[in-house]
Amino acid sequence: xxYDRETIHLIPxxxxxxxxxxxxNKIIYVGKASNLKKRVSSYFYKKSLxxxxxxxxxxxxxxxxxxxxxxxxxxxxxxxxxxxxxLPKYNIICRDDRHYLYITISKEEYPRVILSRKKGxxxxxxxHRVVCDLLRIIRSIIPFCTQNSKYVNPCFYxxxxxxxxxxxxxxxxxxxxxxxxxxxYLKNIKQIRSLLSGKIMPLQSVLFExxxxxxxxxxxxxxxxxxxxxxxxDYLINRxxxxxxxxxNPQLIEEDRKKEIDDxxxxxxxxxxxxxxxxxxxxxxxxNITGKYSVGSMVTFINGKPDKQFYRxxxxxxxxxxxxxxxxxxxxxxxxxxxxxxYPNLIILDGGKPQLLAVCKIFHDQKQLFPVIGLAKxxxxxxxxxxxxxxxxxxxxNSPALHLVQRLRDEAHRFAHKYxxxxxxxxxxxxx
Numbered sequence: 001x002x003y004d005r006e007t008i009h010l011i012p013x014x015x016x017x018x019x020x021x022x023x024x025n026k027i028i029y030v031g032k033a034s035n036l037k038k039r040v041s042s043y044f045y046k047k048s049l050x051x052x053x054x055x056x057x058x059x060x061x062x063x064x065x066x067x068x069x070x071x072x073x074x075x076x077x078x079x080x081x082x083x084x085x086x087l088p089k090y091n092i093i094c095r096d097d098r099h100y101l102y103i104t105i106s107k108e109e110y111p112r113v114i115l116s117r118k119k120g121x122x123x124x125x126x127x128h129r130v131v132c133d134l135l136r137i138i139r140s141i142i143p144f145c146t147q148n149s150k151y152v153n154p155c156f157y158x159x160x161x162x163x164x165x166x167x168x169x170x171x172x173x174x175x176x177x178x179x180x181x182x183x184x185y186l187k188n189i190k191q192i193r194s195l196l197s198g199k200i201m202p203l204q205s206v207l208f209e210x211x212x213x214x215x216x217x218x219x220x221x222x223x224x225x226x227x228x229x230x231x232x233x234d235y236l237i238n239r240x241x242x243x244x245x246x247x248x249n250p251q252l253i254e255e256d257r258k259k260e261i262d263d264x265x266x267x268x269x270x271x272x273x274x275x276x277x278x279x280x281x282x283x284x285x286x287x288n289i290t291g292k293y294s295v296g297s298m299v300t301f302i303n304g305k306p307d308k309q310f311y312r313x314x315x316x317x318x319x320x321x322x323x324x325x326x327x328x329x330x331x332x333x334x335x336x337x338x339x340x341x342x343y344p345n346l347i348i349l350d351g352g353k354p355q356l357l358a359v360c361k362i363f364h365d366q367k368q369l370f371p372v373i374g375l376a377k378x379x380x381x382x383x384x385x386x387x388x389x390x391x392x393x394x395x396x397x398n399s400p401a402l403h404l405v406q407r408l409r410d411e412a413h414r415f416a417h418k419y420x421x422x423x424x425x426x427x428x429x430x431x432x
Contacts, residue, residue: 020060029088030079111189140162288316
């Protein structure tokens with residue numbers, strides 16, 4: 001999509017890459033953003049123009065090209081590729097091969113995963129930010145260590161659960177426990193080698209098998225841990241789109257969003273016979289700590305994309321006790337009183353059967369009929385009311401419909417948590 005100074009306000013608030021072009025249609029700057037509208041608009045604030053580079057850039061600008069992507073990680077990689085391809089005048093870039101980065105797995109008793117300017121096991125990568133983000137995602141799938149072996153205390157990532165077991169911990173153990181932890185760490189390194197070599201399916205099978213065994217034993221906390229690792233792996237292999245795909249088709253993200261909506265619509269049509277196309281979807285979540293500073297969020301997606309002008313947040317009046325169901329009922333009732341807000345084609349709740357029971361009762365009492373589903377936390381099951389009962393559906397990890405519901409749930413959770421933090425800070429500073 002092409003924009004100019006007068007149409008900046010129409011730029012979407014989505015992740016993507018922006019390209020500044022001069023009056024000869026030459027690309028003079030490439031940037032990435034998690035929110036394109038905010039980032040591009042920031043260049044035109046008066047204080048930004050005090051910077052001489054920005055001032056010259058804006059004076060040279062004729063039009064702005066936007067490429068929307070799914071997330072900031074994809075924006076990062078696309079930005080790096082475009083900078084390397086076009087060498088824009090106003091980008092501060094590294095233009096020679098000595099700046100390329102490699103991922104190296106060291107040859108030590110406890111191999112480390114490190115970055116190297118010299119040729120290593122995997123690479124090269126054109127940008128430090130790209131390779132660091134890649135390692136961050138890999139670390140969320142398979143824990144590993146980067147700490148030098150001379151240190152005796154566990155590394156920083158140990159405390160975050162992202163280096164487990166840490167070699168510093170293993171060295172302190174003896175006997176069978178030492179052997180067990182060492183084998184586990186070496187197994188993790190072997191899996192990282194496979195992942196970076198493109199051998200992904202065996203790792204996927206291992207993670208799924210571990211999750212399934214734990215869920216059968218009703219060890220749900222452990223099962224959720226492996227489910228999260230599976231979701232991160234799924235993103236890496238199924239949802240990631242290469243820069244080439246976006247350059248071939250700048251409308252790719254629009255097509256993907258339409259596919260997600262169509263997929264979810266066809267699934268729900270089996271249970272809601274009168275369901276109309278899912279133009280407008282609302283999702284709700286609750287955030288609190290032991291019942292204090294409780295808040296609720298309502299996020300709205302239009303045609304599969306967030307539309308923040310329709311986001312709403314609620315300061316819950318029920319306080320002092322943990323009762324998520326009563327809180328959810330409160331915010332739904334308050335939402336229904338706003339007749340001026342357009343009604344949704346579908347409502348999604350962060351939760352399963354208990355949350356659906358509470359909300360369906362409200363709709364029944366208020367004589368309001370809205371299609372409503374829940375996303376259960378344990379194994380990402382979609383829960384659908386069916387008469388007086390409920391049906392659970394487990395969609396494949398690569399299901400476009402599941403991706404849409406997860407994005408809505410994650411956004412509702414983020415928005416609620418952000419407001420919850422605001423109230424806590426306000427309370428904290430009121431005593432200072």
